[in-house]
Amino acid sequence: MSATTFEPRLGRRTGHRTGRRRVGGPILRWAGIAVIVVYCLGPFYWMLVSAFRRPTDQFQLSLLPHPWSTANIRAVFKGDVGFQRALLNSLIVAGVTTVVTLTLAIISAYALARLDFRFKNLAAAAIIATSMFPGISMVVPLLKLFTDIGWINTYQAMIVPSMSFALPLAVWNLASFFRQLPRELEQAAMIDGCTRGQAFRRVILPLAAPGVFTTAIIVFIAAWNEFIIALSMVDKKNMQTATVAISRFTGAYGFDQPYGTQMAAGVIVTVPLVAAVLLFQRRIISGLTAGGVKQ
Known part of the structure; x- marks a missing residue:
């Protein structure tokens, strides 16, 4: 067979294989995305569906409630449950933790990113090391300490331990972001008459x-979802957070498991966080990726 007759056949076979690869690639990619979405959103979907079932239909396996009911949501806000107060407590604890953590983290991260001082690497390593301790290992020492100083059943007993976990994460994230900003910006500001502090505040x-905003969202979500510290440091009903209140829900008779009410409360606690992430997703993504390009 001559070369002129062989080449077109080879080209057709090669093109056919390439076409199959082009078709198979997107299918596998979208299949992988679908698996990840189902894995991540499946539990939340089941929680949402269970929240709108009737209390007598909680063990149905249908994909949609039939009939739809808001009885579980109404039960969450009954007067004797106190869930409104628990939501307010969670908002106070998470809000104060976020504000104080960001204030300290911005100062610490800027010092680690820009200043040169002795034991700088040791300080950075110590900050990261503190985030490695499991929360349960700190419960007993903190419980003894807070009992001695009278902090049990107070907001600070939940805020201070939450900061111990959120602060290392915030410092590390912001320090990485500050390192990507060019030093020439501060130098130009100081040449124009600014002090280092003024250059930091104004430039x-x-x-x-974007990085500060992203860190604030992450810290707020971590503080909002915190459970073990709030459960250990508070035993008064009017001081418990929403996560603790959900775990202490009782059924109609005081001893049965109120799955529907807990599911409805979980939706109420989760939806604001999901809405905030969807609303500010562009800011969050820009904050996470802004330091990815070397200046």
């Missing part, structure tokens, strides 16, 4: 707003 901090 660096506005540029770091």
Whole structure:
């Protein structure tokens, strides 16, 4: 067979194989995305569906409630449950934790990113090491300490331990972000007459707003979802957070498991976080990726 007759056949066979690869690639990619979405959103979907079932239909396996009912949601906000107060407590604890953590983290992260001082690497390693301790290992020492100083059943007993976990994460995230900002910006500001502090407040901090905003969202979600510390440090009903209140729900008779009410309360606690992430997703993504390009 001559070369002129062989080449077109080879080209057709090669093109056919390439076409199959082009078709198979997107299918596998979308299949992988579908598996991840189902794995991540499946539990939340089942929680949402269970929240709108009637209390007598909680063990149905249908994909949609039939009939739809808001009895579980109404039960969450009954007067004797106190869930409104628990939501307010969670908002106070998470809000104060976020504000104080960001204030300390911005200062610490800027010092680690820009200043040169002795034991700088040791300090950075110590900050990261503190985040490695499991929360349960700190419960007993903190419980003894807070009992001695009279902090049990107070907001600070939940805020301070939450900061011990959120602060290392915030410092590490912001320090990485500050390192990507060019030093020439501060130098130019100081040449124009600014002190280092003024250059930081007027030049660096506005540029770091996406990273600060992203860190604030992460810290707030971590503090909002915190459970073990709030459960251990508070035993008064009017001081418990929403996560603790959900775990202490009782049924109609005081001893049965109120699955529907817990599912409805879980939806109420989760939906604001999901809405915030969807609303600010562009800011969050820009904050996570802004430091990815070397200046």
